[in-house]
Amino acid sequence: MTTQEYWRQVRFKEAELKERYPSGFLFVSSTNDPMRNTYAGDAVEVSLLIASKMVTEGTAREATAEEIATSVRHGQESLYRSQAAQLRSDGITRVILSKTQ
Secondary structure, eight states: HHHHHHHHHHHHHHHHHHHHOOEEEEEEEEEOOOGGGGOOTTTTEEHHHHHHHHHHHHHSOOOOOHHHHHHHHHHHHHHHHHHHHHHHTOOOOOOOOOOOO
């Protein structure tokens, strides 16, 4: 594939995605490709241009609803852990109380 063909495909894919994702962002899931050192199932939110390039190159595909939910949950958990670690380093302990019925 020539450089011109590559960018033609990227722009075509970007226009196609723009119709479905007017926000300009979407979640993609990586594909397993040992030659490019990518592993299947890692979902991340990216711009339409980045998604178009990744899909054209075969390193990603549009993520499923389940992959998106897992990615969002993992991101929230990571954020919580990093905030808790920062608080601990500042000498603050976070206590979560739950109300039992």
